[in-house]
Amino acid sequence: MNSRQHITFIVNPISGTHNKHIILQLVDELIDKERYSYIVRGTEYAGHASLLAEEAVRQHADIVVAIGGDGTINEVGRSLVHTNTSMGIIPCGSGNGLARHLHIPLDPKKAIDILNKGFVKKIDYGIIDSHPFFCTCGVGFDAFVSLKFADSGKRGLATYLENTLRESLTYKPETYTIENSSGTVSYKAFLIACANASQYGNNAYIAPQASLTDGMMDVTILEPFTVLDVPALSFQLFNKTIDQNSRIKTMKDKSIVIHRESEGVFHFDGDPIMGGKDLKVEIIQGGLNVVAPENPRNTMEPFSLLQHFTDFVGQRPISSLIAARHKQFLQLNQNLLRQLSNKKKN
Numbered sequence: 065m066n067s068r069q070h071i072t073f074i075v076n077p078i079s080g081t082h083n084k085h086i087i088l089q090l091v092d093e094l095i096d097k098e099r100y101s102y103i104v105r106g107t108e109y110a111g112h113a114s115l116l117a118e119e120a121v122r123q124h125a126d127i128v129v130a131i132g133g134d135g136t137i138n139e140v141g142r143s144l145v146h147t148n149t150s151m152g153i154i155p156c157g158s159g160n161g162l163a164r165h166l167h168i169p170l171d172p173k174k175a176i177d178i179l180n181k182g183f184v185k186k187i188d189y190g191i192i193d194s195h196p197f198f199c200t201c202g203v204g205f206d207a208f209v210s211l212k213f214a215d216s217g218k219r220g221l222a223t224y225l226e227n228t229l230r231e232s233l234t235y236k237p238e239t240y241t242i243e244n245s246s247g248t249v250s251y252k253a254f255l256i257a258c259a260n261a262s263q264y265g266n267n268a269y270i271a272p273q274a275s276l277t278d279g280m281m282d283v284t285i286l287e288p289f290t291v292l293d294v295p296a297l298s299f300q301l302f303n304k305t306i307d308q309n310s311r312i313k314t315m316k317d318k319s320i321v322i323h324r325e326s327e328g329v330f331h332f333d334g335d336p337i338m339g340g341k342d343l344k345v346e347i348i349q350g351g352l353n354v355v356a357p358e359n360p361r362n363t364m365e366p367f368s369l370l371q372h373f374t375d376f377v378g379q380r381p382i383s384s385l386i387a388a389r390h391k392q393f394l395q396l397n398q399n400l401l402r403q404l405s406n407k408k409k410n
């Protein structure tokens with residue numbers, strides 16, 4: 065009798081910065097072959113990971129491991145929710161928000177070790193306007209930034225951050241009405257982030273209190289601010305204290321509806337898309353099984369703000385980031401961005 069569990073590894077060849085051949089060699093060397101049999105599938109285009117994961121579920125794979133970043137995880141995860149197949153992660157993206165929240169090590173050898181231990185936990189996921197998300201989704205500058213990010217690779221992450229901060233000073237906040245379980249509230253806001261996980265990735269904590277297992281969404285609303293607020297906001301974003309800033313309002317709920325002045329962009333796990341004026345956002349409790357550290361505290365590194373900031377800005381070339389977006393998708397995003405920028409200027 066074959067009692068081994070089966071893993072399908074899905075590798076996005078163009079995500080992040082790691083060399084995927086080396087990672088696949090490490091998988092072959094280090095995966096526990098007494099515990100697991102496995103196959104490797106490579107993605108050939110944006111969206112392919114979802115189809116490969118669906119196929120793995122049909123073939124009763126026990127675990128599908130996403131080798132990629134949050135975009136790949138989103139594609140894999142959406143096919144695994146409410147199934148008996150768990151998701152594993154070997155983080156290889158540029159942000160790795162979900163892996164970081166789960167304390168899955170960024171070192172591939174250690175991430176494989178987590179797979180070998182095979183501890184499975186249930187986590188929540190969210191849905192915005194019928195698009196599943198696992199980390200964050202949002203509107204306003206949040207979505208605008210995700211469009212900028214898609215356009216940022218050739219200029220480097222530091223330039224991107226600088227441009228983003230500069231753009232933030234001219235970006236016009238909009239008025240949003242949020243329907244939640246206790247009523248209706250209106251905010252003039254720069255961005256609204258709805259978080260399942262606590263960070264965007266790169267240790268930028270937009271919702272420091274967010275939990276993946278509480279069945280709740282943490283909503284962070286950033287009200288209009290001035291240039292004088294930027295240093296504190298930036299510091300607090302990386303220091304896990306942005307919720308203490310006076311420009312920030314927070315709420316927790318299972319489900320909200322965001323009404324905005326006009327249709328426009330929103331993002332789910334950093335991928336921008338056009339949507340209508342009214343967006344329903346909800347959290348589905350415990351819908352996804354993930355292989356993760358059993359005791360995250362043991363895998364946590366000491367908190368260092370400098371390290372977090374360096375992680376975000378980095379010294380590394382990010383030419384691979386631009387390649388990390390499917391060309392057509394990038395084109396679409398750039399068009400949306402231009403439309404949005406023009407709208408904002410008019």
Ligand SMILES: Nc1ncnc2c1ncn2[C@@H]1O[C@H](COP(=O)(O)OP(=O)(O)OP(=O)(O)O)[C@@H](O)[C@H]1O
Nearest residue numbers: 079080108109110132133134135136157158159160
């Ligand atoms: N073979 C492929 N060719 C082009 N695009 C692909 C291919 N496979 C996957 N993609 C797309 O690449 C996008 C980026 O991948 P992913 O998000 O995993 O990496 P990343 O952007 O570097 O990481 P992060 O999201 O953590 O910042 C995904 O949204 C996915 O749709």
